[in-house]
Amino acid sequence: MADLKTKAMGIEFKNPVLTASGTFGFGEEFSEIYDLSLLGGICSKGLTLRERGGNTGIRLWETPMGLINSIGLQNPGVDNFINHELPKMKSYNTVIIANLGGHCEEDYFEGIYKLNYTDVDLIELNISCPNVKSGGMAFGIKSSVAYDIVSKLKRICRKPLMVKLSPNAESISEMAIACEEAGADGISLINTIQSMAIDIKKRKAVFDNVYAGLSGPCVKPIALRMVHEACKNVKIPVCGLGGIMSAEDVIEFIMAGATLVQIGTANFIKPTIAEEITRDLSAYMDREGIKTLDEIRGIV
């Protein structure tokens, strides 16, 4: 029987399959469909210090095997998360990860201060949201800027800190190294890829923000390459995500070196998919005679 238990960043995960921020809300809606304790963990919707209403105009656009979104970090804010969402999330009996974004250093500081004294298991630091002007991703492009913010936040952060990288970074390997040197406990990648769509009838960009984030199966080969590149350059655990649709996709990310994975857009395509992938992963390992994922991790 395959053993999916995974230890990373000082946390015991039941299995390496987490759900990605922004594709799972705070878990409540999914808890009506399946038992969330079967998951390795849940990343919260991207939080900001204060509540945000999100972007105007069209927010979703389907592409061949992809989805472009311009939600714009609509969220209830850190305080509402702590008071209303977190207690419910803790009842799901799985690892709870707070995804925290920000506009400026102070936002991140204050957000972490608040999350420090909660039951959150892990903080995923979002320095890679492409949908918020003058913020978020600004920290995720240059590795020197990322080093600066991560090292400062790491000094005050009492929770394990996983930094979520943008595929729009100048160099993924330099970015991964910068985060490791700054003291990050782990990294996750990739966030969505900056992209755009044009309405040729209106002769206008589809999105009010013009550019928006691409996800889904079409980004998987890029995500896989970036995860591979990061894994070759750092020793801290890497959480791989980008277009995962099946247990076989998970195996690819593990072979590229990932310790954990996240299921994102696939949750929209089939709401029960994360739990199915977990089960299929176990079945695949049994079939292939793999006892633990360490046997195949990073073998490529």
Next chain:
Amino acid sequence: MKVVISQIMENKSVSDGIFKLTAEFSGEIKPGQFFMLKTLDNSFLLPRPISVNDAGEKEVTFLYRTEGKGTSKISSMKAGEELQLFGPLGNGFDMQELKGKIAVVGGGIGIAPLLYLTKQLGRNADVYLGFKNCVYTVDEFEKYAGQVLIATEDGSIGEKGFVTDYVEFSKYDAVVTCGPEIMMNKIINNCKEVGVKCYASLERRMACGMGVCLGCTVVTRNGTKRACKDGPVFMSEELI
């Protein structure tokens, strides 16, 4: 709500670009709710939100218009083939609030969720259906409603012009509408003038259908709401 792989019992064209699909499903469904439909191949990525046109003990029926790749692909499916159904989703109509004499006003493919509603309201419902020129599934409304009035823009069938011009709103205890936004806005304003409560079922681009992606938001007087989870039915006073 649940995810099921369901067998198609029937999928037929009822008018130009309008299809009616019946598939196996058992479970309680409220009028005004919808399902996310997806083919099992990878011909398109995201499931499509389609409202419930009718429901029985062991089946659910959808009336839909082919708009793009997804609905076109769904329209090409045959009886016996399987598709993924996720639902029922959304709030649906609050039947407790729909007491007395009700006007049900639909435009074009917006008539889809109103049949199942009319079936439950019965003779208390007067149904007003507006179309451009092709008329479909009117006879089904006639089976249940108190009366049915049809209007086409070119007058080829029924009254000529916009269906909204033929509704005496003040006669009713409540009005329910689904259709083009321009039509619904007119109805909302007319109801406001005569002080009749009005419920509108909205259509939005969606990815998840269950309230997590926040792609289908509606800005209301009570803050930003999700068409898929807080709606698709909204009280007109809430809408801006």
